[in-house]
Amino acid sequence: MTATDWATAVLMPLGALFALTGTIGMVRFPTLLGRMHASTKPDTVALVLILAGAAFQLPDLRSALPLALVAVFQFMTMPVLAQTLGRVAYSRGMVVSEHLVTDELADDLAKREAEEGRAAEDPRRAEAP
Amino acid sequence: MSAYRAPALRLLGRLPTVLWLTVMWAVLWGDFSPGTLVAGAMVGAGCYAAAKLPHLPVRLRFRPLRVAGLVGHIALDLLLSSVHMAYHTLLHPARVRGAIVAVPLRTDSDLLMAMVSAGLSLVTGSQTIELDREGGVIYVHGIPIHDESDVPKLRRSVLRTEEMYVRAFGTRDDIAQFEAAERELAGAGAAAEEER
Amino acid sequence: MNVLDYAMAATAAMLSVSAGLALYRLVRGPSVLDRTVSLSTVSVLLVSFIGLEIAYRGDTAYIGVMVSIALLGFIATLTAARFAERRAHDRD
Amino acid sequence: MNLLLAVPFLVPLLGAALTLPMRRAPRTQQVVSALTLAIVVAAAAALVRRTADGDVITSQAGGWPAPLGITIAVDPLSALLLLVSSVVLLVVLLYAIGQDIAGLSRAMPMVFHPIYLVLTAGVCLSFIAGDLFNLFVGFEIMLTASYALITQAPTRARVRASMIYTMVSLTSSILFLTGIALVYALTGTVNLADIAVKLGDAPPPLRMVLALLFLVVFGIKAAIVPMHFWLPDSYPVAITRISAIFAALLTKVAVYAIIRTQTLLFSRDDVSGVLLWMAIATMIVGILGALVQDDINRIMSFALVSHIGFMLFGLGVGTVAGLAGAIVYLVHHIVVQASLFLVNGLIRQFVGHTSLRAIRGLMAVSPVLALLFFLPAMSLAGLPPMSGFVAKAALFTAGADAGGWLLYTGIAAGVATSLLTLMAIFRIWVRGFWGEPLEDMIEARDQLRSQGMSGGRLLMTSSTAAMVAIGLALAAAAGPLTDFAFTAAEDLLGGGAYIESVLTGGES
Amino acid sequence: MLLPVILALHAATAVLLPPLVRLLGARAFLVASLPPALSAVWALSRSPGIAAGEPAEASVPWVPALDITLDFRVDALSLAMVLLVSGVGAVIFCYSAAYFRSDQAGLARLTSVMVLFAGAMLGVVTADNLFALYVFWELTSVTSFLLVGFDQRKDAAGRAALQALITTAGAGLFMLIGFILLGQAGGTYRISELVADPPVDSPLLPVALVLVLIGAFAKSAQAPFHYWLPGAMVAPTPVSAYLHAAAMVKGGVYLIARLAPGFADADPWRVLVLAFGLATMVIGGWSALRQTDLKLLVAHGTVSQLGFLCLLAGAGTHTAAVAAIGALLAHGFFKSTLFLVVGVVDHQAGTRDIRRLNGLWRSLPVTAAAAGLAAASMAGLPPLLGFIGKEAALEAFLPGHSPELPPLAAGLELAGLVLASVLTFAYSARFWWGAFGDKRAAETDIEPVPGTDAGGEDGAEPRIPRTRATPPSAVFLAAPVLLSLCGLVLGSLPGPADAIAAAYAAPYSDHGKPYHLALWHGLSTPLLLTAVVIAAGAALFRWREAFARLQGRAPRVISAEMGYHLFLHGTYAIALSVTRRLQTGSLPAYLGIILATMLALPGVRLVTALATGEVAVPSGGDGLRLWDTPLEGVVAAVIAVTAIAALREHRRFPALILLSATGFGIAGLFVLHGAPDLALTLILVETLTTIILVFVLRRLPATFSVRAPGWPKRWMVVLSVAAGAFISVSLWLMAAARTAEPISLGYEAAAEQAGGRNLVNTILADFRALDTFGEIVVLLTAAVAVASLVLLNRRHRVVDEPSADEEQIEEEGSRR
Amino acid sequence: MSGAPSLLLVLAVGVLYSCGFYLMLQRSLMRAVFGILLLGHAANVSLMLTDRAITLPPLLGGPEGVLSDPLPQAMALTAIVITFGVTTFLLALAYRVWLGDGNDEVPDDLEDRRIGRLQEPEDSA
Numbered sequence A: 001m002t003a004t005d006w007a008t009a010v011l012m013p014l015g016a017l018f019a020l021t022g023t024i025g026m027v028r029f030p031t032l033l034g035r036m037h038a039s040t041k042p043d044t045v046a047l048v049l050i051l052a053g054a055a056f057q058l059p060d061l062r063s064a065l066p067l068a069l070v071a072v073f074q075f076m077t078m079p080v081l082a083q084t085l086g087r088v089a090y091s092r093g094m095v096v097s098e099h100l101v102t103d104e105l106a107d108d109l110a111k112r113e114a115e116e117g118r119a120a121e122d123p124r125r126a127e128a129p
Numbered sequence B: 001m002s003a004y005r006a007p008a009l010r011l012l013g014r015l016p017t018v019l020w021l022t023v024m025w026a027v028l029w030g031d032f033s034p035g036t037l038v039a040g041a042m043v044g045a046g047c048y049a050a051a052k053l054p055h056l057p058v059r060l061r062f063r064p065l066r067v068a069g070l071v072g073h074i075a076l077d078l079l080l081s082s083v084h085m086a087y088h089t090l091l092h093p094a095r096v097r098g099a100i101v102a103v104p105l106r107t108d109s110d111l112l113m114a115m116v117s118a119g120l121s122l123v124t125g126s127q128t129i130e131l132d133r134e135g136g137v138i139y140v141h142g143i144p145i146h147d148e149s150d151v152p153k154l155r156r157s158v159l160r161t162e163e164m165y166v167r168a169f170g171t172r173d174d175i176a177q178f179e180a181a182e183r184e185l186a187g188a189g190a191a192a193e194e195e196r
Numbered sequence C: 001m002n003v004l005d006y007a008m009a010a011t012a013a014m015l016s017v018s019a020g021l022a023l024y025r026l027v028r029g030p031s032v033l034d035r036t037v038s039l040s041t042v043s044v045l046l047v048s049f050i051g052l053e054i055a056y057r058g059d060t061a062y063i064g065v066m067v068s069i070a071l072l073g074f075i076a077t078l079t080a081a082r083f084a085e086r087r088a089h090d091r092d
Numbered sequence D: 001m002n003l004l005l006a007v008p009f010l011v012p013l014l015g016a017a018l019t020l021p022m023r024r025a026p027r028t029q030q031v032v033s034a035l036t037l038a039i040v041v042a043a044a045a046a047l048v049r050r051t052a053d054g055d056v057i058t059s060q061a062g063g064w065p066a067p068l069g070i071t072i073a074v075d076p077l078s079a080l081l082l083l084v085s086s087v088v089l090l091v092v093l094l095y096a097i098g099q100d101i102a103g104l105s106r107a108m109p110m111v112f113h114p115i116y117l118v119l120t121a122g123v124c125l126s127f128i129a130g131d132l133f134n135l136f137v138g139f140e141i142m143l144t145a146s147y148a149l150i151t152q153a154p155t156r157a158r159v160r161a162s163m164i165y166t167m168v169s170l171t172s173s174i175l176f177l178t179g180i181a182l183v184y185a186l187t188g189t190v191n192l193a194d195i196a197v198k199l200g201d202a203p204p205p206l207r208m209v210l211a212l213l214f215l216v217v218f219g220i221k222a223a224i225v226p227m228h229f230w231l232p233d234s235y236p237v238a239i240t241r242i243s244a245i246f247a248a249l250l251t252k253v254a255v256y257a258i259i260r261t262q263t264l265l266f267s268r269d270d271v272s273g274v275l276l277w278m279a280i281a282t283m284i285v286g287i288l289g290a291l292v293q294d295d296i297n298r299i300m301s302f303a304l305v306s307h308i309g310f311m312l313f314g315l316g317v318g319t320v321a322g323l324a325g326a327i328v329y330l331v332h333h334i335v336v337q338a339s340l341f342l343v344n345g346l347i348r349q350f351v352g353h354t355s356l357r358a359i360r361g362l363m364a365v366s367p368v369l370a371l372l373f374f375l376p377a378m379s380l381a382g383l384p385p386m387s388g389f390v391a392k393a394a395l396f397t398a399g400a401d402a403g404g405w406l407l408y409t410g411i412a413a414g415v416a417t418s419l420l421t422l423m424a425i426f427r428i429w430v431r432g433f434w435g436e437p438l439e440d441m442i443e444a445r446d447q448l449r450s451q452g453m454s455g456g457r458l459l460m461t462s463s464t465a466a467m468v469a470i471g472l473a474l475a476a477a478a479g480p481l482t483d484f485a486f487t488a489a490e491d492l493l494g495g496g497a498y499i500e501s502v503l504t505g506g507e508s
Numbered sequence E: 001m002l003l004p005v006i007l008a009l010h011a012a013t014a015v016l017l018p019p020l021v022r023l024l025g026a027r028a029f030l031v032a033s034l035p036p037a038l039s040a041v042w043a044l045s046r047s048p049g050i051a052a053g054e055p056a057e058a059s060v061p062w063v064p065a066l067d068i069t070l071d072f073r074v075d076a077l078s079l080a081m082v083l084l085v086s087g088v089g090a091v092i093f094c095y096s097a098a099y100f101r102s103d104q105a106g107l108a109r110l111t112s113v114m115v116l117f118a119g120a121m122l123g124v125v126t127a128d129n130l131f132a133l134y135v136f137w138e139l140t141s142v143t144s145f146l147l148v149g150f151d152q153r154k155d156a157a158g159r160a161a162l163q164a165l166i167t168t169a170g171a172g173l174f175m176l177i178g179f180i181l182l183g184q185a186g187g188t189y190r191i192s193e194l195v196a197d198p199p200v201d202s203p204l205l206p207v208a209l210v211l212v213l214i215g216a217f218a219k220s221a222q223a224p225f226h227y228w229l230p231g232a233m234v235a236p237t238p239v240s241a242y243l244h245a246a247a248m249v250k251g252g253v254y255l256i257a258r259l260a261p262g263f264a265d266a267d268p269w270r271v272l273v274l275a276f277g278l279a280t281m282v283i284g285g286w287s288a289l290r291q292t293d294l295k296l297l298v299a300h301g302t303v304s305q306l307g308f309l310c311l312l313a314g315a316g317t318h319t320a321a322v323a324a325i326g327a328l329l330a331h332g333f334f335k336s337t338l339f340l341v342v343g344v345v346d347h348q349a350g351t352r353d354i355r356r357l358n359g360l361w362r363s364l365p366v367t368a369a370a371a372g373l374a375a376a377s378m379a380g381l382p383p384l385l386g387f388i389g390k391e392a393a394l395e396a397f398l399p400g401h402s403p404e405l406p407p408l409a410a411g412l413e414l415a416g417l418v419l420a421s422v423l424t425f426a427y428s429a430r431f432w433w434g435a436f437g438d439k440r441a442a443e444t445d446i447e448p449v450p451g452t453d454a455g456g457e458d459g460a461e462p463r464i465p466r467t468r469a470t471p472p473s474a475v476f477l478a479a480p481v482l483l484s485l486c487g488l489v490l491g492s493l494p495g496p497a498d499a500i501a502a503a504y505a506a507p508y509s510d511h512g513k514p515y516h517l518a519l520w521h522g523l524s525t526p527l528l529l530t531a532v533v534i535a536a537g538a539a540l541f542r543w544r545e546a547f548a549r550l551q552g553r554a555p556r557v558i559s560a561e562m563g564y565h566l567f568l569h570g571t572y573a574i575a576l577s578v579t580r581r582l583q584t585g586s587l588p589a590y591l592g593i594i595l596a597t598m599l600a601l602p603g604v605r606l607v608t609a610l611a612t613g614e615v616a617v618p619s620g621g622d623g624l625r626l627w628d629t630p631l632e633g634v635v636a637a638v639i640a641v642t643a644i645a646a647l648r649e650h651r652r653f654p655a656l657i658l659l660s661a662t663g664f665g666i667a668g669l670f671v672l673h674g675a676p677d678l679a680l681t682l683i684l685v686e687t688l689t690t691i692i693l694v695f696v697l698r699r700l701p702a703t704f705s706v707r708a709p710g711w712p713k714r715w716m717v718v719l720s721v722a723a724g725a726f727i728s729v730s731l732w733l734m735a736a737a738r739t740a741e742p743i744s745l746g747y748e749a750a751a752e753q754a755g756g757r758n759l760v761n762t763i764l765a766d767f768r769a770l771d772t773f774g775e776i777v778v779l780l781t782a783a784v785a786v787a788s789l790v791l792l793n794r795r796h797r798v799v800d801e802p803s804a805d806e807e808q809i810e811e812e813g814s815r816r
Numbered sequence F: 001m002s003g004a005p006s007l008l009l010v011l012a013v014g015v016l017y018s019c020g021f022y023l024m025l026q027r028s029l030m031r032a033v034f035g036i037l038l039l040g041h042a043a044n045v046s047l048m049l050t051d052r053a054i055t056l057p058p059l060l061g062g063p064e065g066v067l068s069d070p071l072p073q074a075m076a077l078t079a080i081v082i083t084f085g086v087t088t089f090l091l092a093l094a095y096r097v098w099l100g101d102g103n104d105e106v107p108d109d110l111e112d113r114r115i116g117r118l119q120e121p122e123d124s125a
């Protein structure tokens, strides 16, 4: 066992552990957003740890470079996914309010709608634009 | 919205994306020979054209120290919040509640706003639901939020993240504008806080 | 077997269980977004598996696969989400 | 690589590449297509000459030795089928060109010409492939091209028909691939000759399973009962030039594959019982279907299914004579089906459709059409002195020679089928060609007369006539044809020549 | 030998005639008569030698590998037939020149086909190879089809033609099989060799003979196939005269006569021929007496006569053979005369209905005389050839005359023959009387002459007017006169006929009592019997009305035509019920049946192999392992669970996601298998497919169609699972039983030579570049196909080529 | 000699085929297409199973050990691409069916249905 082996031996199970808790969360959380929080992000951590562990087993830095690229890629794409999913989940009414302490987006939307409604009722303003 | 109308500059704006795709291509083939790179660049450009990806205006600065700080912060945050999340997952996931808060941002740079939004989404326990660019408001879902008292904490962490991004990547103009807005909002923000 | 082997076995075991759980969500849904989320998890797990494979064999032959799975996972998940958004009005 | 062997596959692809961009030069496109096929015909004729003594010409693609590289092999059977197919392809192409010149088709020339040539390449590759997987690739080229062709001028009916056609073909392809996997699992090779050798040590039951599986795989494409249902639902719906080629060639390529695999790979396994029962079922069920149809093209399609049974019967007999009969029948049937479908095309052009419910008195309005129909119809019914008679006589003689109750049953089924074919075919004649012509048909005739014969129509009619004439020529040349078929059959059942030529080099 | 040339001449003339008809009109028939005339002249010129036992032979090779050779051999029998076929043919062609009008529609076709027929018939009677005989035989069927259906605008013509074709060509197929069996048994297809050395020991011989006789019976309109002949009378009269009197219907008789010397003693030849011949003779005679249409009367008479000829030709004794030649020639002359006479009557008087003809002998005296001669010959009156033939026939069946015939059988046959001859006499008389005789008002439909019906009291009947007829031209009359005279001349001077008969009968033993065709054999039993026949026949004619009443009361003879219609209707009904059950039009059903077939063939074979232990199931050790690594469990679980979930999912989008996951699982499997390139390609392809699917799915409804595919779900489950199990178990067993090292071991060394590190890439780019090339072709073709389907055809999406039926069918479908 | 694949994988490939066949037998166009996709996977996996799992990628000059059999891989590669092309066509076709008929069903043949409704043969003369 060399030092690199030890590094791998630590990093990889740790990563796997994150992945495991993430997927457990994905199964156990009652809400969609909860499941997303619980899984997507620990997954990223898990992946980075495992890739780091794998990198230690490679002979040189050059062959490890692609692993780094994958990690960077994961960092770049994960938020995009998370945001898209969040927006869609919300717009589809899948965010259940009873699991929310507060929902300021709903408040703002209601406010905006009310304003637009007033605009529609007011003939002068409707013709104005 | 963009000042980069000149073709050459527009091309320059697209370069990072194409470059990125080229690198991925080379990795895919496991080969960084010139031929592969040229082919990758061509494929990348093709994909770019086909997908009509938006080109990024490179109106950024890069402050290495600040960036390093930011990365460190995010990494630590990521790790800790993941552990935190794991704890909730294993103990009582059914009781965990969240909140969606509206946070008015101080910067008006689209790019910075997007970066903040992404940065928030990267970290466990928070993620952007909606970004109102015109109003400069970001709606963030946070978890776990036990009660109303956790809400200001979430708001504050969003604002802190924003500041770190602006200071790491913003141009001098961006920072100036950010600070002006911060001053303006300092008072009004407090009032708003009370109103809620 | 040395510690490294045990570590790898443990990693494999945990990843496998994770895969099973993700699969459960993938199959059970209930919503398309749940499936989308678990699809993204499955793809991350696969990439992890391949990371394990690379570590185990000390060989980089699989890196291309890894990159493309990462890409696919991203594209597939994004497409799925976009799709779900576009058809927000009908039940899936 | 032997250049002559490469011509039937590569030249059409070259032609396809040339014709693809020629959307603005239709004449050039037509000339290039026709020239391409003419070259293939010439090459095939040369191959027939060179294999006439039973020689097998082989070549290793890329020069790699036999089991490693892909073998291209032409034995008498391949050469004969190459020649007949390329001739039929050329004549149908001329018909299509005539139709395009006359402005009577909705097919897109810019798609049709290149894809037609790709189809040619696929058909030719299937005939010359000496490698199981390469045969699969050849089949796929042919099938993909056929998918593109069957959807030409996509009406709703055609799209539906294509769906059935494509799904069934895909099923067959998947099972083919599965079969390749099984063969490789058992033998560790995909070279046909090599498989033939290595199957020798395989457990007989497993070999039998493979033999039957490949019978199913190609049986689907050959439309053997009970795997035939798709054919009458798809072929008749395509536009004429396509249904003519499909009816003439595609099922025959599958029959070729059955002959090749059963004689070369599974010569040790006796599936003749299964073959004969399937042959009997195919003959009878097919022709019963033809009797109740209303559309000439559908009648012909059911008859096509039915007559595949004859070829299967010849293979099932298991003797050189039986196989030779099957080969003669194969050649005869390619030509006669192409002729009939082209004539049906002329009818469709003339009357607007091919339903017997609304055709009457065609002979009175168009005696030429009547003659063009009558001759191949006679041949299909197996009436002398047409090629159909010779083919049938060859099969029955072989069956009687080999003897056994199953073969006699097969012969009885063959007789019944011939009688029912006669009824089906002459029903078309009596209902469609005889009788008082309908008003609109007389109008159509008068209109045509006033327009005069355009070059395009002339080409359509004369290429149909040429196809009919080729059928008559087959009858006249039945002697040499049968001799050649016997040579081919001896090669196939002897087995040694092919294997030896492939594994020990042959020419390269 | 000239014969093949003469045959070719027939064909060439047939090709040349259409333009000639345009030029010459009906006179082109005179040109058409040249080839048969030449043939007859040639036959006459060769007759001395042939009668002396030196047959003329020729051979044209066609398909030597199958023994299909156009062998020709003209011996005595053939000579008689050639003279009939070609001689009578030439005469009838000349008659036709007068019969048809030049503006007759389809005249060119008619002349052409008739000459073809003449050639084919010549071929039938001269062929010495079974296949060659069959070729010409069926050619006569086909040409006959075209001739019977000549008046193609009439539906009746088409039906009758088809009936005749199906009957004769259908039976001809049986005959072909009979020929093949005969040829196989005898080791040759040469007829002369077979007859000379018949394969009497072959167990297949009885079957072969029955099959051959079926063909011959159908062709010669023997019961129960006799229905087609009266039906075929829709043909123009010269055609009937030629085909249905002189030539084609003799084909069967000829074949029987041809084979009898070799096979008459073989079971069940004689029984069949004698029984069916006699039955036909009686049935034909009985129904001839009921006819009122002259042509139908002659047709039924022909049926009767054909029965007579068949039993003579097939009886297989010396005397019967001699009688056969006599009767054959006689029939050829008198029957064609009678048809031609009917033509003349029809042409000149405008009708051929007995009930509309009265006293025609006065206006057509010559015709009536010729008809009288012919009818007398048919009735068997001396000194005509018909009498000589009948005498010989009666002699042949005298009990004890020929040892080949058991006395009882001969006696029965003789009694039947006498009975049939009585009927023959009666219908012969009825013909002449019907055409030319003076009738009473009660026997006709003709309006009586006004004012003549008043005298009913004194028993005198009302007078009816005589039928008017224009006098026929000399050319028109020449043919019947000539042919009827032939019967008289040959009857009076039977020498030539006897020479031919003797030569034909030579192979039979005459048992010391050689029989010759002659007018006078002394006061013999046959002469007595002839007298009885004449007396009884005359009485039958005298009391024809009483007999007609009797016939009316008698149960109808079971019509064989009904049998034909039953066959036809039954066939169509079976065809419909089979086809509508099988050809359901449902793709799921088709695919299901394909799977079922796969299970029924290789599947069952595998199961039996496993059940009987023929194939070793890997057990323990290397063969039977749960896994190579536990990771396989993960991969297998991902694959199986997602795939099963995908098929349970009715919403399209979740199903797509599940499928993507399956794709991931398979990529994982490839990784485990050391196949990075494969995993990579799969993932890329999977991505593309997913994207395309999303594009398509976006436009389709949210859930899949839930309409059941038409059969119970559990069947589908069973079928799919069984099919899947079959394949996977096969794979398992075959991999375990691998017989040789994989050839890919050779790639390592070769790859170094090719300079590649990645073996898979080297295979794709080098060793199997042809496959890769093909793969690219497929991909490009598919791209073009997709483009032409989706992009290029956007403008005309719905219907763009004439398909009137489609709309109609669709309408009907929706109305359901 | 290679030996049989492990039971788990045999089972997996069996499930793939079964599911593919089951989907293929459905009336829904898209399910049929999915069935074909699964069957394509199944066939490629079958090719792979002719060789053992847990082998090294067929790269020369890599780590010591047993290399995978490259030939099934090469064939599966070709097959994947071919199946892809053809499946794409099938999808385009399904799309056209939908355009024409407005539903997601494999349509029955109309003429067959018409004949199926006949009680008496139309023509037995």
Ligand code: NA
Binding pocket: D262, D263, D266, D267, D268, D269, D270, D271, D272
């Ligand atoms: Na065999």
Ligand code: NA
Binding pocket: E672, E673, E674, E675, F051, F052, F053, F054, F055, F067, F068, F069
């Ligand atoms: Na492997």
